[in-house]
Amino acid sequence: MSLDRSDVEQIAHLARLQIDATDIDSYGQSLNSILGLVDQMQATNTDGVEPLAHPLDAVQRLRADVVTEPNQRDALQAVAPATEEGLFLVPKVIE
Amino acid sequence: MFDKTLAELAQGLERGDFSSTELAQAYLQRIGNLNSQYNAFITLTEEQALAQAKAADEARAAGNAGALCGLPIAHKDLFCTQGVRTSSASKMLDNFVSPYDATIVNRLKNAGTVMLGKLNMDEFAMGSSNESSFYGPARNPWDTERVPGGSSGGSAAAVAARLTPAATGSDTGGSIRQPAALCGITGLKPTYGRVSRYGMIAFASSLDQAGPMARTAEDCAMILNAMAGFDALDSTSAERDTEDYTADLNQPLSGLKIGLPKEYFSDTLDAGIAEQVRNAVTEFEKLGATVKEVSLPNTELSIPAYYIIAPAEASSNLSRFDGVRYGYRCADPVDLEDLYKRSRGEGFGPEVKRRIMVGTYALSAGYYDAYYRKAQQIRRMIQQDFIAALNDVDVIMGPTTPHPAFKLGEKSSDPVSMYMEDIFTLSLNLAGLPGISVPCGQTQGLPVGLQIIGNYFAEAKLLNIAHQFQQATDWHKQIPAGVEV
């Protein structure tokens, strides 16, 4: 499995990462060497092995349906790049 | 004063040899003088430190001093600290002042510790050398031309350079243990779920675990007492009673069964490291332990499995950094896609982008089974290897790293060679097991770390074993040549 230039561009687009055109090839090379490393897995037979998502065999705990979070808009928006009238501003959303 | 351990400083405070305020002032001054050599701190929190020290002195005067009251500590810069920049060593969060405290920050605050500042690290904890930090690499006090390890490189460097008696770290694939080994200090990665992840900026959620870094196992036990415990804000937090990790430190080791995995002592292991680790094992035999060979046959597969699972989770965890609600936002975005792509493209460094892309690819349509699912299956095989081995022995020992500290820049151009440095540490995160790295010798004038691996929730046992080793040896007392105390 080897990624070409357009694969790298497609992945960067999916991840919403701007990559300079001059850097695409070097990203491609390092991604290919990482994928070469991880492809070592493919030689191992894992038939019938249950995937392990969490190390502990725990189950989800439930939270009581009680309001615990008061309005903290001012504190939370203090670090926002752009707000107005309590809203976060972004370039126009087109539906 | 700067060569005292946390336990010794606690006694000094208790005896009234010095006040918390004096202690804080002394450390703040030392950091101010020496940090430029090591680049261990990203942010100094002088004002908070002095306020906390004053409060600690008042608490002590009022007879309300707990074990950690008034003791200085510094936090890795991925733990959210209210009112203080929390950067994760990324341009993305260079301007992020957290509006809340991480659970462990809160717990250590409530225990009376005094926060000196925030410590350097690899960007978003992705790295084994601290070279991916937006603020430049922290440096190894044993040789400032060498890396301190990573990702908790600032934490390890700060403790080794005596800029703080103790620090917090986080460990996703070895990020506490590897820098502890390379800097000659003690670092513990607890069992997954033992310490709350709430407020710790996530790298890979199913692998991340916070832990203490200090000069001795005893100090780590003191800090873990405050850090560990159930947290209702973290769904993956283990519902277990709290323990006193200092209670069993002095238990004798007679009858202890140690397993040495044959896979850990291959030809590629640095000869000096192999020798020091074997010497340490001999020391344990003198303390009454028995040793046998065990097998962890899937050790080599931990690298590919880890380098799928961790980037996959990271690619999703880091999607929230989009320039909308906080963090870096590119200048004058022309549209929404431009806002996302440039904010993320400019805000993240190359290693972070690389891992996001690997993870994105591994999860994308058509590759999920071949990569992510396969890696999770191998993850189970690795866990089962450990469970089988730990049926036979009490603990497993081996080197923490395959090499001592390498030179800055030596591996930074080749990510795969960097990833190979994590061969002995990754598998514990995959299995969720606890491990501790303790200084056990030197090679080429650089520290060597011994990794001790225990069963689930066996932190007290690991700390007991490490403490007994440190009672019998003085590797943890060595001071790097250039560090004056």
Add this chain to the structure above:
Amino acid sequence: MEWEVVIGLEIHVQLATKTKIFSGASTAFGAEPNTQACAVDLALPGTLPVFNENALRMAVMFGLAVNAEIGKRSVFERKNYFYPDLPKGYQTTQLAEPIVGPGYVDIETEEGVQRRVRLHHAHLEEDAGKSLHEDFHGMSGIDLNRAGTPLVEIVSEPDMRSSREAAAYARKIHAIVTTLGICDGNMAEGSMRCDCNVSVRPKGEEKLGTRTELKNINSFRFIERAIDTEVARQIDLIEDGGTVVQETRLYDPDKNETRSMRSKEEANDYRYFPCPDLLPVVIDDSYIEAIRKTLPELPDARRDRFMSEYNLSEYDAGVLSGYSAQADYYEQVVKLSGDAKLSANWVMGELAKYLNQNDTDIKQSPVSAEQLGGLLVRIKDNTISGNIAKKVFEIMWSKGGSADEIIEAEGLKQVTDTGAIEKIVDDVIASCTKQVDQYKAAEPEKRGKMIGFFMGQVMKATGGKANPGAVTGILKQKLDALCD
């Protein structure tokens, strides 16, 4: 060519929990922007989700109400995509292991078509925030109050064959979730939203045609209109030699047309994987059975009871039980008035007319069940006629007050004194000589219908207050006497 329409629905139901699915922030509707978006909802670095027990309980209630298998182990997954109303860059949802497995509901259209609609599954997920498009210097504003509100997404099989059936199915789901009390059912506020998957195929063909997805339709009427419009478009397209493209389309109720949402067309790759911040949700039989015991009477059972207990027609019983607030209202009116049929006529007639005209939910009706019940009591004891009652109702609606207060204040009490009525009848007969002559000249069997004119005159003279039964009797007696 004869075409068959194939429809499947995805219905998003907002659960009526107090707090978000994964945080302790309030879900109350209508708050100031971002005042109910906490650190977790904003996806601040380091924040983590914890699952709301009430969201789980409500999802299980729904599953039991639609005869479904309950997932004893369900798993939250992440659906990854970038959008400003999605703070984490992924939606936490369920895919491979949902909380509710296959089930079904039975529906009936107004025309009496009955059908069993199978549910593929229903899963729990979090709602997104809202983008507000008012112009902020060319920018959009993002309100994250809604982000993290618990949703159950109910996915049907493509079992519906007309827009009527689709609307009937949506109504049935609405009736179930409101009866269970797990959703307030307010479609205007977005508490229930429908996506319709629509395709057509030649009648008799087995293979499904290419479908389009109509997004975010928020009224039953629009479901019908949107589907009808889309079906016509697809048939025209195919008959003109074109092909239907699989895509998402938006229904524009103002223009009554659907149009392609090009911005969402980009091939999506959601990179689903199990959410590592949440653990598998595991429940056992005793948990499920305990919830089963709390289930209220469901719409189908209530409809059957209305038929047997109140002697209502299947249609009336179906309409009244179709919305739990309406069914509750109706039963209260019956209790007060003691007349099930009269109560049904009023709740489905006058009350429904006013609610519709004023776009008001029955829960906000200005005329309470107590008021309406009191009014019907006065019809039954002949204090007022049905026509006067409508007048009283109008005043009740606009100004409030009990039936007795209004009747008293407006002097609407019915005249039942036969002496008084006789006098008015005499006056009417005396003044309408032309009509009296016509009456006399008519065949006796046609005279009955002609009484209506005189009736109208009497009512006009009494302001509608004369007892209609008494007036009819007296009129007939006096007019027939003239004919002899």
